[in-house]
Amino acid sequence: MLGFSALELARFQFAFTVSFHIIFPAITIGLASYLAVLEALWLMRRNTVYLELYHFWSKIFAVNFGMGVVSGLVMAYEFGTNWSGFSQFAGGVTGPLLTYEVLTAFFLEAGFLGVMLFGWNKVGPGLHMFATTMVAIGTLVSTTWILASNSWMQTPQGYAIADGKVVPTDWLAIIFNPSFPFRLAHMTLAAYLSTALFVGAAAAWHLLRGRSTPSIRKMFSMALWLLLFVAPVQMVVGDAHGLNTLEHQPAKIAAIEGHWENDAAQTSLPLIAFGIPDMSAEKTKYAIEIPYLGSLILTHSLHGKIPGLRDFAPQDRPNSTIIFFTFRIMAGLGVAMFLLGAWGMWQRWRGKLYDTKLFLIFALCMGPAGLLAILAGWLTTEIGRQPWVVYGVLRTEDAVSNHSAVTLSVTLIMFIVMYFFVFGTGIGFILKMVAHGPDEYGIDKSPQHPGQVFRPARPLSAVPNNIGPASMGETTEV
Helix, strand or coil: CCCCCHHHHHHHHHHHHHHHHHHHHHHHHHHHHHHHHHHHHHHHHCCHHHHHHHHHHHHHHHHHHHHHHHHHHHHHHHHHHCCHHHHHHHHHHHHHHHHHHHHHHHHHHHHHHHHHHHCCCCCCHHHHHHHHHHHHHHHHHHHHHHHHHHHHHHCCCCEEEECCEEEECCHHHHHCCCCHHHHHHHHHHHHHHHHHHHHHHHHHHHHHCCCCCHHHHHHHHHHHHHHHHHHHHHHHHHHHHHHHHHHHCHHHHHHHHCCCCCCCCCCCCCEEEEEEEECCCCEEEEEEEECCHHHHHHHCCCCCCCCCHHHCCHHHCCCHHHHHHHHHHHHHHHHHHHHHHHHHHHHHHHCCCCCCHHHHHHHHHCCCHHHHHHHHHHHHHHHHHCCEEECCCEEHHHCCCCCCHHHHHHHHHHHHHHHHHHHHHHHHHHHHHHHHCCCCCCHHHCCCCHHHCCCCCCHHHHCCCCCCCCCCCCCCCC
16 A cells, blocks of 8 residues: 555554544543533532533533444454554553453443433432442543553563563552653543533534523633643643653654754753754754753753754654654644633633633634644654654564555555544534533423433433534423
8 A cells, every 4th residue: 555564554554543542532531520520510509500511411421432432442453453463572461451441440431321321310319420420430540541551661660571471570560650640640631621622612612603501601611710720730741741751762852852963062952943854864954943942841951951863773763753743733732722721711800701702713723622632642652652662672563463565455444434434423423412502401491300201222312312503592301
């Protein structure tokens, strides 16, 4: 296929399937916690606005959760079909970690998901709140195990190699490897930010169309509060994560910065704001540099320096041409998130939070920004680890299965067609639900009214049958 090798096609296929999958768990993590907060506020304040929002977002959560499970199963099989060398070599570590995720997080989520979605009017409010909380905790536990496995591949420790295979020697060291705390915090916050932007964009869509109901205003306000406080925290966590990466994966940082060598005449490291790294010429062309800023950001010192890419053998260098830009996309979107939160605070202080058209358009356009930042960050992390699958231990070329380029080309094309059809349909359905908006129950139309007990026969029965444009007075019974 287009002259690519079997190794390159295997990487493309895994990157494609992971890119589709990662957007669903990110929204699932954020929405699960959001639903727990909404239900807690409903129980404390008995304000039907929180109940309306809970039922609206729980339907979207159900569809998103299902697509996340399906797309995740494909990846599990790919470890054996496309990356058998990796599974054979490192399965002693990654296999148990993924098993722990299934035995704890997935069973926890699946066990309480039915109560959460269909338990209204069937269990008490305390038990239902407990079920929602368990689902939210389950998503975080799942994140923990997945990132423990991936972080070990980035910064491996607690193992020995016997007969050409990894043998665990210290499970605590494996799980709590050097990069794990930073990656866990960074990904969890990214999921919350992605969800806040998604929820905020949904509210902005309705506000721009003149639907300024209490529930729409409430979810817009809550999304912007989260952005205001979490975006700065994410910047601090990202900085700490960068320092950790510099310590354990200096080649990755050098590639991200497009930094090739230290000039003896320079007492500090400039930040290359823009340029085009050329791997063959071993230089960053058209570089626009900001003096001292590289040292300040990367080493927290005005005169600190980092290793250059020329300090590493050519075969051990990540592709700077790609991750130089993916990192800047992620960082740029992070700054935009912070600006949206700050602008929202200014609009709130002026009493114009729901009325300024330009601000609402910005919030709407930022809807996919969190997911785009996650994808850009994931590409930076994974491409920056190359040419290693297990950093410094197992090379990618030794991890791939022995398939022909033709076989991988055919399966890649099949994946592309099926994924765009299946998950494209699912995403389109979610967007239709968002466009419909939350139903306005009012006091006499609460879903807890005895005359509105709803017993779904299948999971998607939690989703309304009539999804169309919403108007101010339009309601649908649940």
